[in-house]
Amino acid sequence: MARFPKPPEGSWTQHYPQLGTGPVSYRDSVDPAFYELERKAVFRRAWLNVGRVEQIPRKGSYFTKEMKVVNTSIIVVRTTTGEVKAYHNICRHRGNKLVWNDMPLEETSGVCRQFTCKYHAWRYDLDGNLTFVQQEGEFFDLDKSRYGLVPVHCDVWEGFIFVNFAKQPEQSLRDFLGPMITDLEGYPFDRMTSRFHYRSEVKANWKLYMDAFQEFYHAPVLHANQSPTAYSKAAAEAGFEAPHYRIEGPHRLVSTSGIRAWELADEMRKPIEDICESGLFGPWDKPDLGEMPVGLNPAKCDPWGLDSFQLFPNFVMLFWGQGWYLTYHYWPTSHNTHLFEGTVYFPQPRTPRERIAQELAAVSFKEYGLQDANTLEATQSMVESEVLDEFVLCDQEVLIRHLHTETAAWVDEYRRKTAGV
Template identity: 30%
Template sequence: MAMQEPQSQAAPAGLTDSQWQAITELTCHEETRIPTDEANRPSDVYLSQARFDEEMKDIFTSLPMVATMSSYLPEPGMALAIECSGVPVLVTRDREGQARCFINACRHRGSKLVESDEPVKSARLSCPYHAWTYGMNGDLIGVPRQETFPSLKKCDLGLVALSTHESGGYIWVCLDPEKSPSMVEGSAQICADLEAFGLHKMHVYGRRRYDLKANWKLVVEPFLEPYHIQRLHANSIAKMFVDAPNVIRMLGPHQRQCSGKANFDPAILQGNIDNLHKYITHAYLVFPNTVVVTSPYYISVMVLLPTATDRTVVDYYMMVKSAPDNPKADDLYARSYQLIDEVFGGEDFRAAQLQQEGLSSGAIERVFFGGLEEMIGPFHEAVESFLTADPVPC
């Protein structure tokens, strides 16, 4: 009688089968294979205005990109104004709860309707200049002294709509009002992973904005590799991690990494795990502009909004299961929020700006990536795959 193959353990609650498969590939740290694949790129991919213009045209205004967290607009009748790579975007949730995105400009004279970058709650939005008023679904519903516009038809002058999609805990937008692109390859798996974490139901504990003097790719790169952790973070979080590669997957142009922390032992996967995030860190690049990093009690989300070749705005969101309802939880989240500012803001983002300053000298012709940085090469390849022209030879 033939022996049956042993069946793999089913994924625990809070994980997709794909996530669990990657986790089961983690080995003891001393048994982990050290990768030796190398790559390099010309420094001009970070400096060239022509390259930046191509990225804006072919990626950031042509593909769906994350605008904000679903949880940042938790109720119908809410709106948020954000600048997405130079485009003024108004994100709303209409009375039925549907997320919508529009150009944040009144159809009368072009004034922004909403100025604050914090969520507002209202049944309607009124232009501060002449009080033309719109519903949360974008319809023009009120024009003062409409008799002075005898040819005006309100049904023709709703807000300029942008293609909008909500999944994975995010509100996605395409910044070109003439385009309605499909989600890129791998997005369904990415969204399934993040919804398995419960990201779409989490609470925004805090949001912080960073205005960085660095190319957007330099801001992404630290979150694609473990090589820097024992060096850049030597005095902060290095002791929590080991100098070892991650288990990595390309999901279309998206990336998923999982790594065992310093206290990880494969034996823990055989028992009942109360909080897997104590032992394993997941890091995602949600292409093109969003980074997700898991922690035991919260999830960090960074939405990158390139505004110039050497400038990137980052919206950081700290996501928790629910709003703190006791002093212990409040203290834990407050300390975590401060630590993130010190580590991401004071170390990772600082490193990106230091790179930009050094590369801008023009003396460094190429940058190099070693085995522990093996996912940076595929990231650049993914970027380049969407460009219709390649002004910077690689």
Template identity: 55%
Template sequence: MGKWPKPPEGSWTEHYPELGTGPISFRDSISPEFYELEREAVFKRAWLNVGRVEDVPRVGSYLTKDIAAARASVIVVRGKDEQIRGFYNICRHRGNKLVWNDFPNEEVSGTCRQFTCKYHGWRYGLSGELTFVQQAGEFFDLDPSRHGLKPVNCDVWNGFIFINFDPEPRWSLREFLGPMITALDDYPFELMTERYEFEAHNNSNWKIFADAFQEYYHVPALHSQQVPSAVRRPNATFECGHFQIDGPHRLVSTAGTRRWLLPPEHMYPVERATRSGLVGPWRTPETHFSAGLNPGGIEPWGITNFQIFPNLEILIYHGWYLLYRYWPTSYNTHKFEAYTAFHPARTVRERIEHEVASVVLKEFALQDAGMLGGTQEALEYGLDEPIVDEFPLSDQEILVRHLHKVVVDWVEQYRAERRAEPRSERKPVGV
């Protein structure tokens, strides 16, 4: 058989020649050794989103976040000066985990005036300072000013709280996000405070699940019950409207309306009854203007998915948004966090519309998640020498190509920096 024709000149991928157009490898998703390097090169150097300012709404509000890829737990707290700070969740006396409730491996949130260690009663103020030591006279030249909580770099962009484990980050948060993301400076995320959250522990590398939301090439096959019948015909066109790349970050926009234009027989009965579903409530507040919301100028615009490296996605719809985070827990497992965010419901009907949209979206995500185990298992066949190690990508899969290239590039840069270090200064990978 002959080759299929290549995409036309000027295709999306060819706008970014540094990506190439050849097959790619997924070894970065099946190697324990690569994962250890990725933890150091990516998750200990990039800015990571851990919440929003609404999660710590008043002085003394705090949350904890356990990040397996960094082998660390952090406390995020709003201080008396209203500044939001991050600290390692470690008591400076004997290393006990400082903030937890019934089970130390569970994340918690709340409000307090100070943090008190359960073990020996050391206390810390909201700015991390050591304020009380039980029987301080028993210690030898103890200087309280040197034993406050160890800080983690913390900054906020448009209400989203980010941390960075690098003691000296290579970029400020704003520099890291770059112009494509900060074009959303004026988008009013703070108005959408009614949230519906869910979490899943998945049997795949984190990038394998992220890949599922970077292209819609899979939609007619995998989500066949949620798309018009015309799209399911062989070779029917189903494409995104706009792809864009800026540094390590990615963006994809689709055309659409406030509801899929499906015949009633292809909707769940609850969607027909509530007039809400996969793309949210059919009636929502008018889309807020933002210069960055629809950079491709798609009409009618439907969704823009902002994929912030490494593990955050914000999908903005008409008057509401959806957020995903992928937290690696090993080379072939990860924790998936998601929530939908709406304007607070004014009536019982609006509340039901929001809940229905959230449940239908969860079902859609479960269909994607259902592929993960099979993909990971097959990629790991012949782990040291994969049976298949070259995978062709279509033009619509440009963002899949980009994510894996960026991760490999960050790891290669980290390796080069380690090679340049004097041997005496190197620390073992994974420490």
């Protein structure tokens, strides 16, 4: 049963009275001053996911991550002992970016034994130690042991690599995640190595895009063109209600029941879906992934559709009942722009048919994601008009209410801690 079942005449929001039920302000999505506080109060204090261990499969493997929201670039590397470490991507000599290819602002990856600066050839080993200085005798009392790469706090959970930019993180990664997330341990992430990636620059505040995926009752309306007109009209009139919402600490979950695409009427499926036996809900041939962790499908839906776990501040893991998962990242670049990344994960295909089924699911995800993003610039422009400052939310938008409340709480706490400093 759901941890917090919805009463027959009650609401999900009543389980979280601290969030209230009144109209909300989107001032936090249009105010440049709030964004500057948000960068320091949230993104420099929270644990941020930057990738997975499969991106650095062997010793010396590395990738860089551009993180404009905290005004830096980092290197994530697997050391000679197999440990995963992260460093600021800056040479200690003259401040040049240490690892980059042809375009300094583009991310890169590779394998190496050491990092060598393109400017004056200073070298650092995989543990960040400065090992070579060009014309070292020209420097004054240079102690190389004092000039290693600047480390970034780094930890790994279930193969997901997280970093924290605080001088000293206020919580361990595991404590930050909390039971709702750690109850996902045991999911076969390591088997999901067939990967499709997509990114897009979006002219809207990062929270507005997160809001788009924190409720699903928009689906029959916004995605109506993906279904025959008669079905779309009936679905929109009937509406949609997710069977489970949950908030724990700074994180959120929405879980939905599902449909078996192959059991839909023929006119409700596209010909390509029948040909490839796949679509938005994933390949019809569900892989055997073994026993699922206790944290999945908390409402015990049958059939189960998906669980969307939203890790504060900007990372989403969305598990499909058909045996695959995807992740979203929302990386702020200004108060009204951000970089959206979507990554789809499947088990390695065993046949060409399985590969094609995965590709159709990945393309379908991209199409739906673009439809969700299509409203955002219009939303941003009108919220910035300041014609209205308050907006009403329904019971199924409780997670939206929580994201904005939680962000404001982190900013308020930061203000109190730094007052008079």
